[in-house]
Amino acid sequence: MRKEGLNMNDKSKATASPAARTADGNGGSTGQPGKAIVYLLGCLLLFSVMNVTVFNVALPDISGDLGISSGLAGWVITGYAMVYAIGALMYGKLADLFPLKRLMTIGIILFSVGSLIGFLSEGFAWLLIGRLVQSAGASSIPALAMLIPARYFAPERRGAVMGLIASFIALSAGIGPIVGGFVTGALHWKYLFLLSLGTLVVLPFLRRALPDEGRRPGTIDTFGAGLLAGAVAMLMLTITNIGNLQAVIYGAIFAVLLLLFILRSQRVKEPFIALSLFTEGPYRYAILAMFLSSMTAFSLMLLVPLMLESMFGFGAQGIGMVLFPAAIAAAFMGRLGGRWTDRFGSIPILLMAATLMITGFVLMAGFAWTGPWMIAIALILPNIGFVFVQSSMSKLVSLLLPAQRLGAGMGVFSMTNFMSGAIGGALATTALDWGVPFPAIFLTMTFLLAMQMLVVQFILRGKVSGSGSGKLVTTSSKR
Numbered sequence: 001m002r003k004e005g006l007n008m009n010d011k012s013k014a015t016a017s018p019a020a021r022t023a024d025g026n027g028g029s030t031g032q033p034g035k036a037i038v039y040l041l042g043c044l045l046l047f048s049v050m051n052v053t054v055f056n057v058a059l060p061d062i063s064g065d066l067g068i069s070s071g072l073a074g075w076v077i078t079g080y081a082m083v084y085a086i087g088a089l090m091y092g093k094l095a096d097l098f099p100l101k102r103l104m105t106i107g108i109i110l111f112s113v114g115s116l117i118g119f120l121s122e123g124f125a126w127l128l129i130g131r132l133v134q135s136a137g138a139s140s141i142p143a144l145a146m147l148i149p150a151r152y153f154a155p156e157r158r159g160a161v162m163g164l165i166a167s168f169i170a171l172s173a174g175i176g177p178i179v180g181g182f183v184t185g186a187l188h189w190k191y192l193f194l195l196s197l198g199t200l201v202v203l204p205f206l207r208r209a210l211p212d213e214g215r216r217p218g219t220i221d222t223f224g225a226g227l228l229a230g231a232v233a234m235l236m237l238t239i240t241n242i243g244n245l246q247a248v249i250y251g252a253i254f255a256v257l258l259l260l261f262i263l264r265s266q267r268v269k270e271p272f273i274a275l276s277l278f279t280e281g282p283y284r285y286a287i288l289a290m291f292l293s294s295m296t297a298f299s300l301m302l303l304v305p306l307m308l309e310s311m312f313g314f315g316a317q318g319i320g321m322v323l324f325p326a327a328i329a330a331a332f333m334g335r336l337g338g339r340w341t342d343r344f345g346s347i348p349i350l351l352m353a354a355t356l357m358i359t360g361f362v363l364m365a366g367f368a369w370t371g372p373w374m375i376a377i378a379l380i381l382p383n384i385g386f387v388f389v390q391s392s393m394s395k396l397v398s399l400l401l402p403a404q405r406l407g408a409g410m411g412v413f414s415m416t417n418f419m420s421g422a423i424g425g426a427l428a429t430t431a432l433d434w435g436v437p438f439p440a441i442f443l444t445m446t447f448l449l450a451m452q453m454l455v456v457q458f459i460l461r462g463k464v465s466g467s468g469s470g471k472l473v474t475t476s477s478k479r
Contacts, residue, residue: 040209041206047141052176053180054183055131056077056176058184061184079131079135082232084418085232085415086233087138088411088418089229093411096404100144104210105207108200109203111138114132117134138196142169142414142418143410146414147407149394149398150394150395158399167333170383178324183195224272228273231254235254237250277408286393294389295427299425299427299441302429304364325376338392347464350396351457353385356385357389358446358450359381361442361449365442
């Protein structure tokens with residue numbers, strides 16, 4: 001009774017182990033990857049996630065060098081984020097049909113091609129094209145990195161693997177601003193593009209580690225995919241333009257495209273994303289809980305640099321030094337959180353993670369004024385809490401999904417994780433523009449985390465465990 005997925009005569013193990021061995025039983029997998037695949041994925045995530053943050057500190061230099069407004073330069077981040085969100089969803093769905101080895105290869109090559117375009121670019125247009133191509137490839141890495149443990153590792157080991165992957169993500173997010181500031185200051189912001197070429201070194205080893213698979217039966221609803229991609233793009237534009245009239249226009253287009261996608265999905269035999277994912281079973285509640293956690297965690301990453309600049313006049317280097325200890329602590333604790341998930345189940349770890357995050361937010365709200373040292377200490381708790389959320393929720397979601405929908409479900413999960421951060425960041429910065437003080441925003445975040453705890457404790461716990469312990473996912477074995 002100690003390991004998730006092993007209760008009640010190993011019922012969930014019986015359903016999940018075929019996925020761990022052969023994807024879904026129809027793809028012709030010829031083997032199971034070893035432990036090396038986890039560290040290879042970690043190296044890829046290091047480049048992919050860091051590429052999101054390194055350019056944040058370079059925006060003033062990009063604006064000055066190209067003679068463009070800061071708003072136009074911001075599209076280096078906005079455009080990347082938009083394609084990243086869409087790509088995470090698309091790669092997840094494609095993974096239900098096509099071999100992961102092929103998808104990862106395409107993604108890494110696109111990532112590298114975009115990096116070369118950006119490095120050699122002359123003018124803003126080619127710079128933006130490079131970033132968009134980069135994002136189209138980079139989005140494959142987090143989406144498929146979380147899918148690989150779900151597909152190839154047995155449930156009793158899955159939490160530890162996902163915890164290690166979450167550790168790499170935390171480390172990447174922490175060192176990104178530091179690396180970005182150093183490269184921009186010592187060399188030139190264009191050299192940030194060359195960092196991503198490190199993925200080409202990892203690619204041959206990754207291809208050797210991944211098992212061979214064949215194409216699975218099924219079709220892609222390309223029209224439905226286009227509608228959903230358009231809806232996601234319009235939602236991202238709505239988020240980034242909150243407070244402006246443009247947000248209303250983009251929001252209206254988003255609503256129309258989403259409605260058309262729903263109508264399309266109800267009429268076709270094989271929709272791009274099955275609507276039953278959101279209307280049946282506990283998966284939808286897990287997505288809601290992850291949305292609330294990610295929204296607060298990513299908002300914190302955006303708010304703290306602004307607070308350090310506003311309250312203490314810190315520049316990029318000083319901000320990076322304050323953020324670094326929390327990122328390192330999260331990286332070290334991530335694997336432990338994954339092991340605890342395997343031992344005690346996802347639900348208890350999710351509740352503990354939310355408690356850590358709430359404590360950190362309260363400390364930030366009440367004592368940030370005492371000095372940067374206090375902020376650095378307080379940040380450790382929510383950073384550790386969120387890395388626990390990522391590993392435990394990733395495992396839980398992977399067990400809730402039937403094998404034939406694992407890719408699409410994990411793709412939606414990755415997209416939700418990314419977009420909730422964008423929504424939280426936009427709302428937080430809008431609140432600052434309206435004059436809301438930092439402590440009030442932090443306390444609002446604790447309210448959202450309390451809501452997440454209610455979802456986990458009173459909805460998810462009962463839905464995913466017949467005994468209420470949260471250790472056995474019965475819904476996936478019943479499907």
